[in-house]
Amino acid sequence: MNVAVPSLDGMNAGLPSGFIEALGDVPLLTDTVSVKRRSRDYFWYSPILNEQLAACFAQVIAVPRDEADVVTIASACARFKVPITPRGGGTGNYGQAVPLAGGLVIDLTSMTRILHHEPGRVRVEGGAKIVDVDRELKASGWELRMHPSTKRTATIAGFVAGGSGGVGSVTYGGLREPGNILAARIVTIEPEPRVIDLEADAAQKVNRAYGTTGIITQVDMPLAPAWPWIDVAIAFDDYMDAVQAGYQVALADGIVKKLVSCVAAPLPTYFGPLGRNCEGKSLLMCMIAAPFMGCLRDLLGGKGTVVHEEPFDESPSHVPLYEHSWNHTTLQVLKTDRGVTYLQCLFPPDRVIESIAEMTKALEVEQMQHVEFIRFGGKVTASALPVIRYTTCERLYEMIDLYEKSGVMIANPHVYTLEDGSRHKRADADQLGFKHDVDPAGLLNPGKMRSFKPRT
Secondary structure, eight states, rough: OOOOOOOOOOSSSSSOTHHHHHHHTTOOOSSHHHHHTTTSGGGGSHHHHHHHHHOOSEEEEEESHHHHHHHHHHHHHHHHTOOEESSSOOOSSSSHHHHHHHTTTEOOOOOOOOOEETTTEEEEEETBBHHHHHHHHEEEEETOOOTTTTTTOOOOHHHHHHHOOOHHHHHHTTTTTTSSSOOOEEEEEESSSOOEEEEEGGGGSTTTTTTTTTTEEEEEHHHHHHHHEEEEEEEEEEHHHHHHHHHHHHTTTOOOEEEEEEEEGGGGGGGGGGGGGTOOOEEEEEEEEEEGHHHHHHTTTTSSEEEEEEEEOOTTTOOGGGGSSSSHHHHHHHHHHHTEEOEEEEEOOOGGHHHHHHHHHHHTEEOOOOEEEEEETTEEEEEOEEEOOOOOOOHHHHHHHHHHHHHOOOTTTTTSSSSHHHSSSSSOOOHHHHHHHTTTTTSSSSSTTTTOOOOO
């Protein structure tokens, strides 16, 4: 299946005369190296996207210092009809931050202030790195509920605009669960831009919308008590034994946890020091609050062998356990083997163990199975990110079809549009309608919301 990058009415042509001057004193990057680097994300995880998006670059990078700069940029882009693609840390995997139509990339990573925090809530500028937010919050006894495995480089608005969940989702579910995004503040793309505050459920209009529904300048996120976490990995001879043990940990509501991840052999052998002496072993990897480690041991009842146990540490010289989970698992393999890719799956909660066993067996030659236990709609289930041996696009889609026929939902990571990558194969109606309001000319990340048609 080959999907061509759309032709967007010549918007790849040179920037209009007077556009750069209209940006005033907003910091800009125009050198080739900077422009190419900041026109990329991790789309190369997918050999299909790598072929489709490799030649897509912006013409200029704008680096706003504050919201006033964002308004200036949005106004200039609207008046001169220049496409604008928002970017955070560039850690997404679906080409979210890749400008299909050229134009301007707005890099928000200079907007990093923590504006306000109180028990249970924090307001930050969109370009703040998640690791920096957590570091400051922990001094007052709080931390973010969840974060991606790219925590040390991802920004908070990038997580909201491009992510779906991550470390912490075993307790709190994904970002689309009510209460996991408290508010967002956006700038519209109009000659006279508006600044709109989206409260509570209205903030879902920008969640996983790839920046197509407004430039996020601030977000309010919920907090959880900051626990002293323990990173622990338990080796098992049989993968399904690791999965069964992980499921019991995920179901144990009284055990405070942030991560329950199961990776099948031979994935641990790609994990550097963590994978030593794990030849032929599968791993259950957990982040457990220190007071509950005894409860974890009792729950496991001696099953498996503890091969790693240490206090959580994300200092620059250390690799925290979460950087072997979620899509970092795929990255650990890609470091030495570029012949693999991955899928994103959601198992049915009413038969999660049976379904994992079925799909692990069905594709045991072509995949290395990897599941993350999560909450979804109030139920404990598992999201899978199996590492796939890539041969052809056709075979990859045959695997997707096999998963879907077995009742497993797929969020396709080998496409760049919201609708085709969504589990439900369409953009949310409120996001589509909202885009017509805030971006009537369709200049925000054009080509990523396939169902959007500019009104004439």
